[in-house]
Amino acid sequence: MEPVLGLIGAGRLASALVAGWVRADPACAARIIATDRVDGVAEAVAAAFGIGVRATPAAVAAEADLVLILVKPQDVPTAAAEVATTLRTGAAVASAAAGVELATIRAALHADTPLARFMPNIPVAVGGGVSAVCGDAAAVARLTPWLEAVGTAVAIAEPMFDAATAISGSGPGMLAFVVEAFAESARAVGFVPADADRLAVATFAGTGLYLAETGESATALRERVTSPGGTTAAGIAALERAGVREALTAAAIAARDRGTELRSAS
Ligand SMILES: NC(=O)c1ccc[n+]([C@@H]2O[C@H](COP(=O)([O-])OP(=O)(O)OC[C@H]3O[C@@H](n4cnc5c(N)ncnc54)[C@H](OP(=O)(O)O)[C@@H]3O)[C@@H](O)[C@H]2O)c1
Structure with missing residues (x-):
């Protein structure tokens, strides 16, 4: 029997x-069941996807x-308590909930x-996800291939989860903000909105793909494409003057601290 993945929610x-x-892998739908x-x-x-449905978490x-x-x-x-009523011996559980610690979930399980x-x-929807993961080795080993099928999985220690939530969890929203501003900058130099959006999104996606596929560091790429006195140098100098580095650091710290605050309040 092929292993079955169950989704609660x-x-x-x-x-x-x-x-x-x-x-x-279209065939994997036959091994996924869900309830809501x-x-x-x-x-x-x-x-939409051909997975199975069950009536309850149990x-x-x-x-x-x-x-x-x-x-x-x-x-x-x-x-978790509903799952525990019928969970099979040796089966593993994993939670994606922001701010809910392993100890809290464990209390509801065997x-x-x-x-x-x-x-x-x-x-993850397009195979470009990033997932931070931690927990018992047996559960992490079972979960990781599923996460790697839709992107990258990075093992981290549990105390780093608020920080991971800020970088990879909130990252798509924050980077979408940056792309939005980049598209506005394309309008500012004369492009009509449709062209501005396409140029901004494709440049952003292509740069990310290039870094991911070549393994070249962002610093090395930036240095290689920035000729002294050239156009990129002029643009980067404006970014530095505007404090973009500091703004992104402040954004990561604010998102991490908000995660900690929400977790402490719950
Ligand atoms: N969305 C993201 O990008 C993202 C990223 C990383 C992590 N997460 C985490 O993933 C979790 C889900 O987020 P989401 O955005 O997918 O939430 P969502 O759209 O609200 O989906 C959760 C679904 O589960 C249902 N549900 C709640 N308790 C249930 C139970 N006991 N049995 C069966 N179904 C149940 C909910 O019903 P009700 O509507 O009645 O509550 C809802 O339909 C959150 O904890 C979030 O922190 C989300």
């Missing part, structure tokens, strides 16, 4: 993950080798259940 993150998995407490939500993901856990808890942070303890935590991001 079939909302935005679950849909993005399933889209990425099915894009990477809102009628029609899991059914919509099933209709029904999913009864069949799965790995159960992913993909519900909002405040719903995690209830979902003590010997292998447990992991991960922080993915929305580009």
Whole structure:
């Protein structure tokens, strides 16, 4: 029997993950089952991608080798407790909920259940995700191939989760802000909006792809394409004068600290 992946919650993150998995391997839909407490939500993901639907978290856990808890942070303890009622011996559990610590989830499960935590991001939908992961070795080993099928998985220590949430979790939103501003800059130098957006997005995506595929560092690329006194040098000098480096550092610190604040308040 092929291992079965069970999803508790079939909302935005679950849909993005399933889209990425099915894009990477259409046959894997037959090994994924999901449940959602809102009628029609899991059914919509099933209709789009061909996964199976079960009525309850307990029904999913009864069949799965790995159960992913993909519900909002405040719903995690209830979902984990429902999973624990039927989870098979040796099956693992992983949660993607921001700010919910392993100890909190473990309290709702049997003590010997292998447990992991991960922080993915929305580009998993197109195979370009980044997921931070930590937890018991057996659970991490079972989870990692699923995460690597839709991008990159990076093992980190649990105390670094607020920082990972700031960089890779909130990163797509913050970088979309930068691309938005870059597209506005293209309008400012005379492009019509449609051309400005295409130029900005394609330049951003191409630069990321180039760095990822060649392994060249961002510093090396910047130095190589910046001739003294040239156009790139003029642009970068303006970025430095405007304090873009400092602004991005401040953004990462603010996002991390907000994560810590939300976790402490819950
Ligand atoms: N979206 C992202 O980009 C992203 C990235 C990284 C991590 N995360 C984390 O992933 C988790 C899910 O986020 P999301 O954006 O996908 O949330 P979402 O769209 O609200 O999806 C969660 C779904 O699970 C349902 N649900 C809650 N408790 C349940 C239970 N016990 N059994 C069955 N279904 C249940 C919810 O129903 P109700 O509507 O009734 O609550 C909702 O339909 C969050 O903890 C978030 O921190 C999200």
